Amino acid sequence: DQQVKQNSPSLSVQEGRISILNCDYTNSMFDYFLWYKKYPAEGPTFLISISSIKDKNEDGRFTVFLNKSAKHLSLHIVPSQPGDSAVYFCAARSLNTGTASKLTFGTGTRLQVTL
Amino acid sequence: DGGITQSPKYLFRKEGQNVTLSCEQNLNHDAMYWYRQDPGQGLRLIYYSQIVNDFQKGDIAEGYSVSREKKESFPLTVTSAQKNPTAFYLCASTISGGSAEAFFGQGTRLTVV
Numbered sequence: 553d554q555q556v557k558q559n560s561p562s563l564s565v566q567e568g569r570i571s572i573l574n575c576d577y578t579n580s581m582f583d584y585f586l587w588y589k590k591y592p593a594e595g596p597t598f599l600i601s602i603s604s605i606k607d608k609n610e611d612g613r614f615t616v617f618l619n620k621s622a623k624h625l626s627l628h629i630v631p632s633q634p635g636d637s638a639v640y641f642c643a644a645r646s647l648n649t650g651t652a653s654k655l656t657f658g659t660g661t662r663l664q665v666t667l
Numbered sequence: 668d669g670g671i672t673q674s675p676k677y678l679f680r681k682e683g684q685n686v687t688l689s690c691e692q693n694l695n696h697d698a699m700y701w702y703r704q705d706p707g708q709g710l711r712l713i714y715y716s717q718i719v720n721d722f723q724k725g726d727i728a729e730g731y732s733v734s735r736e737k738k739e740s741f742p743l744t745v746t747s748a749q750k751n752p753t754a755f756y757l758c759a760s761t762i763s764g765g766s767a768e769a770f771f772g773q774g775t776r777l778t779v780v
Contacts, residue, residue: 556709584767595671595757595771596710641709645767653698653767654725657709 555579556644558658565665571629573661575642578623582644586655587616587627590639599640600627632665639663669694673758673772680745680752680779688743688775690758699741700759700769703727710757716741745777753779 557576565571573587583604588596602609602616602625609616615628629636642658671692680686692699698717702710712725716735730749735741741760745752755776759769 558709561707586767586769588771593676593755593774593776595673595759595773598768598770601768643710653761653769654700654712654715655710655767655769657702657711659707659709 554659555582556642556656556658558640558642558661560661561659562662562664565632565663567634567665567667568631571627571632571636571663571665573627573629573640573642573663575625575627575658576623577625577644579644579646579656580623581646582656584645584653585616585618585625586643586645587614588641588643588657589636590641590660596641629663632663634665634667637663637665671758671760671770671772673756673775676773676775678775678777680777682779683747685744685746686752686777688745688756688758688777690741690743690772691739692741692758692760692770692772693739694760694770695738696760696762696770697738698761699735700761701725701731701733701741701743702757702759704755704757704774713743713756752777 586601587599590596643655700715701713714733716722758772
């Protein structure tokens with residue numbers, strides 16, 4: 553039962569263009585969504601997050617959009633740079649997990665930014 | 668510098684042996700987590716702990732055990748009962764009751780030989 557889905561395993565984008573990574577979820581109890589970036593053989597690093605009470609959050613080149621009615625979120629990277637090449641994981645937290653921030657992760661999208 | 672340290676980075680184990688993965692944090696975070704990553708899959712939660720001397724099973728706890736005797740430390744033991752132990756293991760921590768942002772260690776690659 554995959555509650556967080558990233559249906560595109562890979563994405564290739566030219567340097568300078570926009571990268572759009574998508575994520576869908578099924579659990580309506582999720583209240584907080586995060587994006588992580590991961591290089592091979594390293595731990596994920598936090599990129600950007602959004603609360604379910606918002607529909608957009610921006611941080612520099614990174615913007616996350618949330619469409620609650622569609623249970624869909626997306627990460628936009630503009631402009632894309634070669635250093636952005638990595639695997640991006642979408643993650644979600646459920647409301648009813650007490651004080652722990654149990655995160656449910658998607659399967660990841662490998663982004664390759666080409667010159 | 669504050670952070671999470673996992674050791675060792677690479678670990679080899681013979682079938683039938685237990686092995687313990689170390690995770691230490693100096694971020695003063697209350698909650699700690701163990702995830703497992705397999706190729707083509709997302710991170711799956713093994714165990715988590717919200718406070719010292721307390722921990723709960725995650726989604727794939729079978730064949731694993733943990734302890735939380737100190738706030739800074741959350742070691743994971745992969746027992747011989749774990750059928751497919753070869754994987755990349757990640758430890759994380761969060762401020763309890765704070766934002767959901769989890770900080771991750773660099774991971775341990777466990778290979779059963």
